[in-house]
Amino acid sequence: MKHVVIVGGGTGGTIAANVLARKTSKDKVKITLIDKSGKHYYQPAFLYTALGEIKSESSVVRDESQLISKRVRLIIDEAVKIDPADRRVDLAKGGSLNYDYLIIATGARIVPEEVPGYEASYNFYDYQSALKLRRALESFKGGVIAIGVGGIPYKCPPAPGEFSCLLDYYFNRRGIRDKVEIHFLYPLPRPFPERSVAGVMMELMERKNIHFHPMFNIEYIDPKKKIVYSLEGEELKFDLLVMVPPHKGAKVVENSDIKAPGGWITVDKYTLNLPDYDDAYAIGDATDLPISKAGVVAHYEGKVVAERIAAEVAGKEPTSRYDGTVRCFCDAGYRKAITIKFNYETPPKKPKPSFIWYIMKMLVNKTYWSLVLKGWV
Amino acid sequence: MGEIKIDRVIDARGSHCPGPLMELIKAIKQAGVGEVIAVYSSDSGSKTDIPLWVKKAGHELIGVYEREGYTEFVVRKKR
Numbered sequence: 001m002k003h004v005v006i007v008g009g010g011t012g013g014t015i016a017a018n019v020l021a022r023k024t025s026k027d028k029v030k031i032t033l034i035d036k037s038g039k040h041y042y043q044p045a046f047l048y049t050a051l052g053e054i055k056s057e058s059s060v061v062r063d064e065s066q067l068i069s070k071r072v073r074l075i076i077d078e079a080v081k082i083d084p085a086d087r088r089v090d091l092a093k094g095g096s097l098n099y100d101y102l103i104i105a106t107g108a109r110i111v112p113e114e115v116p117g118y119e120a121s122y123n124f125y126d127y128q129s130a131l132k133l134r135r136a137l138e139s140f141k142g143g144v145i146a147i148g149v150g151g152i153p154y155k156c157p158p159a160p161g162e163f164s165c166l167l168d169y170y171f172n173r174r175g176i177r178d179k180v181e182i183h184f185l186y187p188l189p190r191p192f193p194e195r196s197v198a199g200v201m202m203e204l205m206e207r208k209n210i211h212f213h214p215m216f217n218i219e220y221i222d223p224k225k226k227i228v229y230s231l232e233g234e235e236l237k238f239d240l241l242v243m244v245p246p247h248k249g250a251k252v253v254e255n256s257d258i259k260a261p262g263g264w265i266t267v268d269k270y271t272l273n274l275p276d277y278d279d280a281y282a283i284g285d286a287t288d289l290p291i292s293k294a295g296v297v298a299h300y301e302g303k304v305v306a307e308r309i310a311a312e313v314a315g316k317e318p319t320s321r322y323d324g325t326v327r328c329f330c331d332a333g334y335r336k337a338i339t340i341k342f343n344y345e346t347p348p349k350k351p352k353p354s355f356i357w358y359i360m361k362m363l364v365n366k367t368y369w370s371l372v373l374k375g376w377v
Numbered sequence: 378m379g380e381i382k383i384d385r386v387i388d389a390r391g392s393h394c395p396g397p398l399m400e401l402i403k404a405i406k407q408a409g410v411g412e413v414i415a416v417y418s419s420d421s422g423s424k425t426d427i428p429l430w431v432k433k434a435g436h437e438l439i440g441v442y443e444r445e446g447y448t449e450f451v452v453r454k455k456r
Contacts, residue, residue, distance in 0.1 A: 152399045187402070189429050193395045195422070215433045217402055231406065232434040233456075290392045 002029050002313050005089055005099035007079045007252065009035030009064045012284035012298030013105030019306035019375035021069035029313055031072045032097060034089065038076040040064045041127060042368050043295060047163055049130040050137065051170050060127055067373050082256040084277045101279050101309045104265060106250035108155060108285040108293060114246045115150045117221030121243040124163065136240060142179030143239030146228060148218045149187050151246030155285060155293045158330040158340065160244050161191055161201050168208040169333030183236060185216035196350045197340055204332055218243060249286060264288035269344065270321040272305055281305040292326050300325055303375055329361035337361045381439060381451065384412040390419040390447050397423045398430055401452065405436065408454045413439065419447040
């Protein structure tokens with residue numbers, strides 16, 4: 001009997017567990033999933049929660065136990081240390097688990113407190129913060145709204161641009177768009193990391209009268225004066241500030257003897273193995289791969305590692321590899337969206353806003369809990 | 378590079394845009410005024426992004442050097 005331990009029940013960990021359960025026999029493989037809260041959040045829903053478009057809590061959060069195969073043993077506890085040399089995971093409540101294969105899917109954590117004055121900002125990077133932002137937006141009657149980034153890397157590169165475009169739509173629907181100035185502060189010279197997408201984002205922002213501030217890396221905020229300052233020496237007075245908080249890797253990664261510069265785990269870009277450990281993998285936001293931190297990456301990688309482990313257990317050479325594919329849909333407002341698709345070898349093509357991609361985005365939101373998490377797509 | 382003493386080297390080769398620029402920004406945040414940072418980048422986008430950012434942020438781009446398979450940017454923190 002082989003024991004597979006998965007640390008983290010987010011998108012990648014849950015998909016890996018479900019695909020493994022389907023592709024291996026229960027007589028040969030035991031699967032254990034460790035998750036510190038036992039709650040599974042669909043993070044793309046946070047943005048729609050903040051804008052009041054998603055109000056049902058069951059669209060945002062569900063019990064992890066309802067989402068995994070009955071074959072998977074769920075332990076609600078926090079992994080505090082991973083010892084890949086000893087094939088062991090230590091738990092916060094005491095005890096440890098030994099494994100034959102390990103999948104680290106611990107994601108990223110947000111650390112808004114690393115920006116001085118952060119308490120004057122809002123964000124949509126966790127559920128409670130999204131609800132708080134929704135209340136702030138509902139009572140907003142006019143003035144300057146700034147959307148900025150507190151540090152890179154952050155989850156979902158299009159999210160701040162997408163949020164800016166959707167704010168334009170939101171205030172138009174409320175009939176007060178003419179009373180709201182929207183400012184988009186971005187760390188780079190263009191409004192998106194990839195050049196082909198940045199051009200479309202720029203056109204959208206110009207059309208929506210969103211003021212773009214290039215190379216504005218938020219350094220600190222003066223909560224009393226309501227001014228946000230950049231590392232580049234600029235400042236902007238705001239009435240409401242939405243800041244993408246800085247992100248860090250999981251604490252368990254920092255506390256373990258794992259190669260993880262800056263808290264992000266080094267892995268082989270194709271096999272997703274940790275260096276020197278054929279039996280240990282890391283997926284999703286936890287890794288230091290030079291691609292987006294996004295659910296879709298965890299989704300594809302979760303399937304790859306599950307297939308690799310299933311092949312090894314069956315005594316076959318694992319052939320499944322991650323080719324760096326990222327595909328996402330970015331809502332541009334007014335029921336139009338763009339799609340961005342690329343991999344390690346092929347950069348994204350210039351996207352075009354379309355109603356079809358908007359429908360696709362809504363479909364993903366609907367089918368996430370069933371088709372996506374089960375690993376059927 | 379003559380007399381220039383490099384205080385810190387950031388090897389961002391293999392990191393795609395905007396990795397090298399962001400690594401430089403992170404290093405500048407941590408560095409003291411006057412320190413010199415060298416960034417190695419194999420991403421062609423760095424050739425526009427890094428000089429643009431250094432100028433806007435008020436630092437000094439001491440030099441851009443083509444090496445074998447990558448570009449080296451040498452930057453001094455000025456403020």
